[in-house]
Amino acid sequence: MERLKSEQNRLCAWLSEDPDYIVDHCGDILSVNEFKEVQKQTGASEKIRVLLGIITNKGGGACQSFMDILQQDQDHYKGLQQFFNNSAQGLITPKVVSDKCSVVSINDLKDTSEKSFSNKIKVVSGPGGSLSGLVDGQVPQASYVATGGSVILANRLSGVNIVGDIGFSVCVKSPEAFRGTVEEAPSVPQGPAVRMITEHKVELIDCLRSDPIILQHAQARNIITDMQYQELKQTSGPVRTVTDLLDVVVGKGQETCQRFLQVLNEADVLDTYPQLRKILSIN
Structure with a gap:
């Protein structure tokens, strides 16, 4: 558990490359509601941070299961090899202390080849930033201490082959620069299968609620995990059950939605x- 907490930033960076892949593999750890909580996050990093928070709160058993999943997924996420190599060598992550207006960025790349490397940081500076838990005048004991709107780049590159450009940039803006502006959430691209289920969700709920056997079909095709199947079975009312099922399917992305639509097309x-037949325009 402590390892997951101390390495959270690096795990977020690595797993954010494909957040849905790791979330899908955690089906036996997450409840339906927890899965939906992770999937409703709009950004990749936010999904991973929520996922890690849920798992660490569950305690040692869930954390060990998650570590086992990470170990199996090392080929999919290059950084995880470094994560487990560091664990075997007993390396310690530097302690970092910063106030709310400052940033410490640590990227540890080792023995890898990349097309390019870019580290872009945006900071909104402001007066009155303080370190939580410290008495005025007390000097924190840490490897990196950032205060007063400062930025520390502590990147370590060892045995790294960068074919293209290496770029580091820091942009510090005052809070006034953001006043009166609203940040638009990035749009998440949706495949045709996701759109089909989303656009016809109300009709599908009205149709599928008539018989709970759709859950068995979804479980048999590994569209939902055994744990998700058991939780959905216990949901109060057929409408709620089908609604939660569709939310889980949509949350898993285009490939799972496509497989679910194939199930709906079976004789x-x-x-x-x-x-x-009418909802899906099947002749």
Whole structure:
């Protein structure tokens, strides 16, 4: 648990490259509501931070299961090899202390090849920043201490082959520069299968609520995990059950939605839910 907490920033950076992949592998750790909480986050980093928070709050058993998943996924996330190598060598992550207006950026790249490397940091500076938990005048004991709107870049590159450009940039702006502006949330691209389920969600709920056997079909095709199946079975009311099922499917992305639509197109499913022919425009 402590290792996951201390390495949270680096894990976020590595796992954010493909957040849905690792979230999908955590189906036996997360409840349906926890899975939905992670998936509703708009950004990749936010998804991973929420995921790590949920897992560490669950305690040692969940943390160990997650570590086992990370170990199995080392080939998918290059940084995880460094994570486990450092663990075996007993390396300690530097302690970092910063106030709310400052940033310490640590990137530890080792024995890898990349097309380019870029480290861009934006900071909103402001007076009155203080270190939590410290008495005025007390000097914190840490490897890196950033205060008063300062930025520390503590990047370590060892055995790294960068084919293109290496760029470091820092942009410090005053709070006034952001007054009166509203940051738009980045739009998340949706595939055709995701759009199909989303656009026809109300009709699908009205159709599929007539028979709970759709849960068994979803479980049999590994669209939902055994744990998610058990939780959905215990949901109060068929409408709520189907709604949660569709939310889980959509949350897993385009590939899972495509597989779910293939299930809905199967002959025995169409016999159970004849209205699907009209909803999905099946002749």
